[in-house]
Amino acid sequence: MTRIDDGIHMKGGVITERDSTRCSVRTRIPGGVIGTQQLQGIVAIAERYGQEWIHLTTRQTIEIPHIDPSRLDQLAADLSANGTPIGSERDEVVNITACPGSERCKFATIDTLSLARALDVKLFGKEMPVKIRIAISGCPNACTSPLLSEIGVIGRNTPERTPGICTGCGTCVEYCKEGAIKIWNGISVLNPDLCVQCGSCIHSCPFGSLSSAGGHFLITVGGRRGRHPRLGRELINVATADEVVAVVERVVGWVYRRAWSGRLLCEQLDDLKFDEFKTDIAGAVQDVSPI
Ligand code: SF4
Numbered sequence: 377m378t379r380i381d382d383g384i385h386m387k388g389g390v391i392t393e394r395d396s397t398r399c400s401v402r403t404r405i406p407g408g409v410i411g412t413q414q415l416q417g418i419v420a421i422a423e424r425y426g427q428e429w430i431h432l433t434t435r436q437t438i439e440i441p442h443i444d445p446s447r448l449d450q451l452a453a454d455l456s457a458n459g460t461p462i463g464s465e466r467d468e469v470v471n472i473t474a475c476p477g478s479e480r481c482k483f484a485t486i487d488t489l490s491l492a493r494a495l496d497v498k499l500f501g502k503e504m505p506v507k508i509r510i511a512i513s514g515c516p517n518a519c520t521s522p523l524l525s526e527i528g529v530i531g532r533n534t535p536e537r538t539p540g541i542c543t544g545c546g547t548c549v550e551y552c553k554e555g556a557i558k559i560w561n562g563i564s565v566l567n568p569d570l571c572v573q574c575g576s577c578i579h580s581c582p583f584g585s586l587s588s589a590g591g592h593f594l595i596t597v598g599g600r601r602g603r604h605p606r607l608g609r610e611l612i613n614v615a616t617a618d619e620v621v622a623v624v625e626r627v628v629g630w631v632y633r634r635a636w637s638g639r640l641l642c643e644q645l646d647d648l649k650f651d652e653f654k655t656d657i658a659g660a661v662q663d664v665s666p667i
């Protein structure tokens with residue numbers, strides 16, 4: 377019987393199955409975007425090493441089940457040559473998920489897929505004391521559940537009204553699903569406590585009274601799904617994708633240096649002095665506004 381206990385078998389993307397003589401192999405596919413040629417390549421690899429099916433995972437990767445561990449080295453070489461190398465699943469930075477964002481979705485305020493690729497290049501597979509899931513959503517609809525991930529990124533867009541133009545027609549009130557806009561004394565008034573900064577109202581005004589006060593990225597830390605779900609805490613708003621990458625790198629470095637293994641990140645945020653970190657990072661990143 378082949379043992380699954382060392383070498384390539386210990387890579388995070390190699391997962392021992394119920395039948396411990398077989399393993400599933402998870403791939404690295406940032407944002408879940410894969411070329412058609414690469415997909416055909418994975419199909420061919422699955423047929424060569426596994427069975428005639430694959431598994432699409434919740435983290436937008438593809439798993440190839442029922443691999444004989446003695447063939448892992450050759451499988452890994454074939455996956456790398458296909459541009460879809462072995463992925464990650466242990467206490468590491470695992471596959472980065474992203475919604476379609478501005479590449480396709482009409483609600484998006486940010487380019488999620490480019491951001492996923494940029495973060496993947498910097499951080500994918502880094503060994504950590506705890507598992508780090510990074511999820512990116514192009515708007516507050518949050519289709520990739522960023523608030524339930526250790527690190528979440530959400531695109532947002534804040535509306536502002538140009539004085540002197542509003543007719544009080546109420547069109548923007550109809551657009552806002554949050555009840556954040558009211559007509560008061562003949563003009564629209566925004567309640568910032570109710571506004572989730574989705575930006576949907578901005579293009580609704582037939583008189584051009586509404587515009588963007590600036591698209592930005594909200595970064596959250598410490599969410600998790602699973603047995604006891606927790607929402608991530610708001611860390612910072614930043615204005616650019618480069619700043620997102622810089623902040624997320626700092627978060628990962630902070631967790632790497634200070635977190636304990638064996639405990640979920642959400643359970644140790646206070647012990648890690650999250651509030652101090654939040655203050656420090658607001659001072660360290662240029663052109664950002666602390667929440
Ligand atoms: S999170 Fe927003 S931008 Fe992303 S797919 Fe959902 S609705 Fe579209």
Ligand code: SF4
Nearest residue numbers: 552571572574575577
């Ligand atoms: S940005 Fe979204 S939540 Fe805020 S007022 Fe406009 S439609 Fe409503």
Ligand code: SF4
Nearest residue numbers: 542543545546548581
């Ligand atoms: S849609 Fe434009 S003009 Fe109408 S109430 Fe809203 S801001 Fe004013």
